[in-house]
Amino acid sequence: MVHLGDITKMSGYTIPPVDVITFGSPCQDLSIAGKRAGMAGERSGLFSEAVRIIREMRYATFGAYPKYAVWENVPGAFSSNKGEDFHAVLQSLCRVIDPDATIPRPTDARGGLNGPAPGQFWQTTTRWRGEQWMPSTGAFPNVACASRLSSILQVGVPEKYYLSRKACEGILRRASRRGKQLPELLKMALEQQIERSL
Numbered sequence: 030m031v032h033l034g035d036i037t038k039m040s041g042y043t044i045p046p047v048d049v050i051t052f053g054s055p056c057q058d059l060s061i062a063g064k065r066a067g068m069a070g071e072r073s074g075l076f077s078e079a080v081r082i083i084r085e086m087r088y089a090t091f092g093a094y095p096k097y098a099v100w101e102n103v104p105g106a107f108s109s110n111k112g113e114d115f116h117a118v119l120q121s122l123c124r125v126i127d128p129d130a131t132i133p134r135p136t137d138a139r140g141g142l143n144g145p146a147p148g149q150f151w152q153t154t155t156r157w158r159g160e161q162w163m164p165s166t167g168a169f170p171n172v173a174c175a176s177r178l179s180s181i182l183q184v185g186v187p188e189k190y191y192l193s194r195k196a197c198e199g200i201l202r203r204a205s206r207r208g209k210q211l212p213e214l215l216k217m218a219l220e221q222q223i224e225r226s227l
Contacts, residue, residue, distance in 0.1 A: 036075060036078045036079065036082070037075075037078055039078075039082055040082075040085060041081065041082035041083065041084065041085025041086035041087075041088075041089060042085045042086070042088070042089045043089075044082075044086070046086055046089070046090045046093070046094035046095070047086075047094060047095055048094065048095060048096045048097065049095055049096065049097045049098075049099060050079070050082070050083055050086075050095045050097075050098050050099070051098075051099040051100075051101065052076075052079040052098075052099070052100060052101070053100065053101035053102055054075045054076035054079065054100075054102065055075060076100070076118065076121070077121070079098075079100075080121050080122065080125060083095060083098050083122075083125050084125050087125060087126070092126075098122055098125075100118060100122070106118070112134070116132060116134055119132045120132045191222065192219075192222055193226065194222070194223050194226035194227070197219040197220075197222045197223045197226075198223060200219055201216070201219055201220075
């Protein structure tokens with residue numbers, strides 16, 4: 030992995046183009062454990078630096094790269110500032126491709142556009158899931174298509190990137206201790222990984 034240094038000093042115009050940019054702005058401003066300063070907070074403001082780099086790289090490569098952007102953060106990002114911070118994240122990323130893009134907000138219990146109603150969150154509203162709002166950046170951008178993780182997964186990944194037997198056993202043990210039911214597919218994958226490493 031190449032370390033490029035301070036993100037505020039990087040230029041998307043000059044760094045080598047990549048297929049995927051993954052980033053996570055610091056979570057303290059969005060986390061329910063933090064002060065909830067939101068995207069306007071000093072730490073979470075680094076999100077805009079990542080979007081700037083994505084925009085610059087797309088400009089420098091005539092829209093070819095990056096093909097995907099993955100933002101990671103805490104679940105509190107969905108509810109921070111009554112959902113407005115997550116709305117701003119979606120809108121900022123979509124505006125990299127279409128500067129006039131607008132993202133509709135989910136309606137509240139009375140049908141108003143005041144953000145999610147109590148008990149309703151961005152991630153549980155199906156129209157907000159990635160496959161629904163992910164802009165098509167493929168060979169035919171005018172054709173609607175669903176972007177899938179499977180289209181970018183690499184085959185033949187070196188073993189050092191796999192979870193160890195000990196890590197898999199730990200995940201299963203903690204879930205059992207806490208009385209949590211893991212999704213069947215995840216449980217099966219962890220068990221298969223344990224068997225592979227014996």
